[in-house]
Amino acid sequence: MIPETFKALRAEQISDKIAKPVLREIPLSDLPENEVLIKVHYSSLNYKDALSATGNRGITRNYPHTPGIDSCGTVVYSADPHVKKGDQVLVCGYDLGMNTPGGFGQYIQVPGSWVMPLPEGLGFRDSMMLGTAGFTAALAIHQMELNGQSPASGPILVTGAGGGLGSLAINILAHTGYHVIAATGKTEETEYFTSLGATEIIGREQLDDQSGKLLLRPRWAGVIDTVGGNILSTSIRACLKHGNVAVCGNALSHEFQTTVYPFILNGINLLGIDSATCDMELRKLVWDKLADDWRPAMLKLISKEISLDQLPENIENILHGKIRGRVFVNME
Ligand SMILES: NC(=O)c1ccc[n+]([C@@H]2O[C@H](COP(=O)([O-])OP(=O)(O)OC[C@H]3O[C@@H](n4cnc5c(N)ncnc54)[C@H](OP(=O)(O)O)[C@@H]3O)[C@@H](O)[C@H]2O)c1
Numbered sequence: 446m447i448p449e450t451f452k453a454l455r456a457e458q459i460s461d462k463i464a465k466p467v468l469r470e471i472p473l474s475d476l477p478e479n480e481v482l483i484k485v486h487y488s489s490l491n492y493k494d495a496l497s498a499t500g501n502r503g504i505t506r507n508y509p510h511t512p513g514i515d516s517c518g519t520v521v522y523s524a525d526p527h528v529k530k531g532d533q534v535l536v537c538g539y540d541l542g543m544n545t546p547g548g549f550g551q552y553i554q555v556p557g558s559w560v561m562p563l564p565e566g567l568g569f570r571d572s573m574m575l576g577t578a579g580f581t582a583a584l585a586i587h588q589m590e591l592n593g594q595s596p597a598s599g600p601i602l603v604t605g606a607g608g609g610l611g612s613l614a615i616n617i618l619a620h621t622g623y624h625v626i627a628a629t630g631k632t633e634e635t636e637y638f639t640s641l642g643a644t645e646i647i648g649r650e651q652l653d654d655q656s657g658k659l660l661l662r663p664r665w666a667g668v669i670d671t672v673g674g675n676i677l678s679t680s681i682r683a684c685l686k687h688g689n690v691a692v693c694g695n696a697l698s699h700e701f702q703t704t705v706y707p708f709i710l711n712g713i714n715l716l717g718i719d720s721a722t723c724d725m726e727l728r729k730l731v732w733d734k735l736a737d738d739w740r741p742a743m744l745k746l747i748s749k750e751i752s753l754d755q756l757p758e759n760i761e762n763i764l765h766g767k768i769r770g771r772v773f774v775n776m777e
Contacts, residue, residue: 447482447521449473453550454756456498458508463500466757471511476546476554482522483534483555486569488548489515489576489773490751491609492696495760497542504543513548514541514721515576517569518776525557533563535732537577538721549756551776561728564736573773574748575735578609581720582617583731583739585669585691588716592689596622599666599685600645604652604676605696606638607631609747609771614669615641616741626665628652628676634769641743654679659706667691674698687712696766747771 455469476482497505497512505512520532528534539559541547546554563572586594594601601618605611606627618625619642627643628651638646653675654661661683668680671694678701681690690713707713723731741747747770751759762768 447473451551452753453511453546454498454513454753455509455511456500456505458500463508466498466512466760468754471550473552476552479554480523480525480557481520481528481555481560483516483518483536483553483560484521485516485518485548485551485553485776487517487573487773488513488776489573489578489771490756490759490763490768491515491577492694492763493577494542494547494549495763497547498760499764506544510544511546511550512542513550514538514543515573516541516548516553517563517572518553520560523557525560528557528560532560533569535561535563535572537561537580538723548776549753549774558725561725561732564729564732567732567736570750570773571744574744574771575613575741576609576771576773577720578771579613579735579741580728580731581693581718582610582614582669583735584720584723584727585614585693585716585718586617586621586739587731587734588718589667589689589691592714592716593687594667594689596624598688600624600626600664601667601669602626602628602665602680603643603669603671604628604649604680605671605694606643606646607634607769608671608696609768610671610693611669612641612747612770613741615643616743616747617739619643620742621739630766631769637746637769640746649676652676652679654682658682659704660710669693672697673701675701677701678703681707681713681715684711684713687714689714689716691716691718693718748773750775
């Protein structure tokens with residue numbers, strides 16, 4: 446039976462400020478009129494959700510709002526012929542949790558074109574342990590390999606290594622035969638990074654080159670960058686010839702400085718990674734890899750399950766870089 450109300454974590458505007466998010470009971474009729482209604486079983490916490498939950502207008506224009514860019518669940522109603530009642534599905538990215546009420550609510554109502562069948566072999570919990578972070582890590586590796594990257598090319602640097610995206614990238618890369626260098630502010634977590642398969646662990650300060658040199662001693666053949674800023678700039682300048690640098694995030698800064706020299710003298714390729722609007726065919730292909738050969742062996746070590754009412758404290762923690770790996774949310 447479809448209830449008249451459901452629980453959701455709401456970010457609300459009080460005068461001109463966004464208050465600390467709170468749990469509310471929301472009428473189902475408040476959901477936007479889209480084709481597919483889904484009962485959400487699990488969601489997950491991403492950095493972007495924390496920004497949306499705390500009033501970042503670049504992500505969410507209007508409040509009150511339910512964040513949550515990730516969700517998986519069961520279809521309870523569908524007006525889309527490609528999606529059937531009872532289907533087990535994933536909805537990640539697009540506008541979910543940005544300006545469309547998101548996965549931190551027990552129900553979502555979304556366009557049929559956003560709905561993807563749960564990949565075979567992946568349960569609800571596993572799919573949200575991975576979530577957008579896992580999908581983005583795998584999409585970055587996929588795009589790098591399409592561009593010629595292979596374990597034989599040399600080591601891969603992963604920045605923001607202790608975060609969700611970074612941890613999953615390390616684990617997938619290591620288990621597909623890459624030598625991985627983890628760059629982190631949490632160098633004391635040696636055991637964690639070693640368990641994920643990192644061969645080297647370096648402090649993020651090593652990637653804050655201030656020499657002004659146009660090119661640096663080459664140290665890696667590819668980069669998965671989740672932080673931006675001078676760390677990205679340093680990573681590009683220290684990349685081996687014809688290396689791929691996958692630009693995924695901005696945890697440090699949305700800006701970075703460069704010259705044309707890494708590109709015209711070393712043939713470095715800058716690959717932009719966009720999980721949100723990624724084409725459905727490519728989305729399915731990458732999720733299928735995650736459910737199969739690329740399934741991170743240490744998924745349980747990387748991920749922590751929380752309940753909906755534990756989200757506010759975890760949102761604070763992710764904003765302050767205090768979370769290691771992934772947090773996923775049991776929505777029951
Ligand atoms: N392109 C896409 O489609 C896409 C998809 C998902 C995420 N993202 C972006 O990717 C980034 C990472 O996402 P996530 O979910 O993995 O976030 P997360 O779990 O919060 O991880 C972010 C990591 O960045 C590092 N970091 C934080 N503040 C830093 C600073 N001031 N200087 C240097 N490093 C810093 C920390 O790594 P250490 O703990 O190792 O120090 C932190 O764990 C975010 O910017 C997010 O918006 C983009």
